[in-house]
Amino acid sequence: MENEGALVAALRAGDEAAFRALIEMYHAMLVRVARMYVSTQAVAEEVAQETWLAVLEGIHRFEGRSSFKTWLFRILTNRAKTRGIREGRSLPFSALDPDEPAVPADRFHGADHNWPGHWAAPPTGFPEERLLAGETREVIERAIEALPPTQRAVISLRDVEGWSAEEVCNALTLTETNQRVLLHRARSAVRAALEQYLEES
Amino acid sequence: MTQTANTYEDLSCQELVELVTDYLEGALPDGLRDRFDAHIAHCSGCQMYLEQMRATIRVAGALTPESLSPEAERALLDAFRGWKR
Numbered sequence: 001m002e003n004e005g006a007l008v009a010a011l012r013a014g015d016e017a018a019f020r021a022l023i024e025m026y027h028a029m030l031v032r033v034a035r036m037y038v039s040t041q042a043v044a045e046e047v048a049q050e051t052w053l054a055v056l057e058g059i060h061r062f063e064g065r066s067s068f069k070t071w072l073f074r075i076l077t078n079r080a081k082t083r084g085i086r087e088g089r090s091l092p093f094s095a096l097d098p099d100e101p102a103v104p105a106d107r108f109h110g111a112d113h114n115w116p117g118h119w120a121a122p123p124t125g126f127p128e129e130r131l132l133a134g135e136t137r138e139v140i141e142r143a144i145e146a147l148p149p150t151q152r153a154v155i156s157l158r159d160v161e162g163w164s165a166e167e168v169c170n171a172l173t174l175t176e177t178n179q180r181v182l183l184h185r186a187r188s189a190v191r192a193a194l195e196q197y198l199e200e201s
Numbered sequence: 202m203t204q205t206a207n208t209y210e211d212l213s214c215q216e217l218v219e220l221v222t223d224y225l226e227g228a229l230p231d232g233l234r235d236r237f238d239a240h241i242a243h244c245s246g247c248q249m250y251l252e253q254m255r256a257t258i259r260v261a262g263a264l265t266p267e268s269l270s271p272e273a274e275r276a277l278l279d280a281f282r283g284w285k286r
Contacts, residue, residue, distance in 0.1 A: 019281045020274075027269040027277070045273065052277055056284045101219070103250075108215040117213025122246030126256045132263060140260050159261035165226065176228075184222035191257040 008068050012059050023052065026069070030076050032156055033172065035149045037077070037084035047083055051076045066170075073171035102188035126198055136197070143193035147186055154179060155186035212240045217247050221254050 010018035030051055034044035054075050062071055107121045130136055144152055144160070153172065157163045163171075169179050217240055223229045224237050241247050269277075 014285050016278070016281060016285075020278065023269060023274065023277050027273060028267040031269075031273075032267070049273070049276060049280070053280055053284070056281065101215075102221070103215070103218045105215070108213070115213075117215040118244075119214045119246035122214075123249040123253055125249055126253055131256055131260055137260065137264055140257070141264060144261070155261065156267075159258050160264050161266055162262060180222055180226055180228060183226075184219075187222060187254060187257060188218075190261065191254055194257055194260070195253060 004068050005064070008059070008062065008064070019056075026072060027052070029157065029161065030073070032149075033073060033153045034076060034080040036153050036172070037080035037089065039084075039087055039089060043083065043087070044080070047080045048076065051079055054079070067167075069167065070170050074173075077171070077173060099185050100189075102184070103192070123195060124199075126194070130198060136194070139193060139197045140190055143190045144186075146193075147189060151182050151186035151189070154182040155190065158183055159187070212236045214240075214244060214247050214250075217241075217244075218250055221251060224251075225254070225258075 007018045007021055011022065027048060030048035031041070031044045034047040034051075035041065038044050038047060051072070055072060058075075062068070066074075107119065108117050109115050109120045113120075144155060147155065154168060154174075157168045157171070158165070165176065165179055168174065169176055172179075174182070217237060220229060220233070220237055224234065229237060241251065
């Protein structure tokens, strides 16, 4: 965001339009990321709102050594973690549990076949003209909503918002490997939902 | 790049689908990336799979980013005005 620096300077000067632009840009994602750590949507919303108060209180100390975005999400994750611990939740990523395979095992040949592990039911091409239809987008939105909160946050930031892997790792304090594992699970699940929808209808 | 005739068998489709994200992220070690490429070159099912994954990413990128609710906006603007005073 090239005008982010200007917005931050305007915010420091007390400009309401700048504040409005920043909350428009980031608030929904703050809630989404907070939801990784706390138990309900309402608590996540609360943590995101507190984060903005902390931003207002601390904006004079913000020196621009990191991007505003990184600073903002650091404040959020620190608060959300504290809140989650108080709620007695364990931190996400402390244990990445074994997960569903990207594609169910029954789509591949079994060990008794000449080509074990190769496609028994191979995927087919997606019809290009249907991909950008409104209904297809809703299918993807619903599939993203249905993901566990950590996967949902990672795929939203990476693929919907277009953040780089590095930005996501910094903002969520994830290792590169964990970021990729979460992204992989999320994308695999969304692809499967899309395939199912396009084949059924 | 050294490839033998059996590189295609060497990585199964079931293994390949679990490597797709690392492949697209440029995070596969060289040897594994070569095996991935060799497999893809001969396997139309996996070509389709990779294509589907790319399409999924493309459509996700075309979604409208979520925006904040009017209630949240109101609460935050109230807080902002309180802060300015």
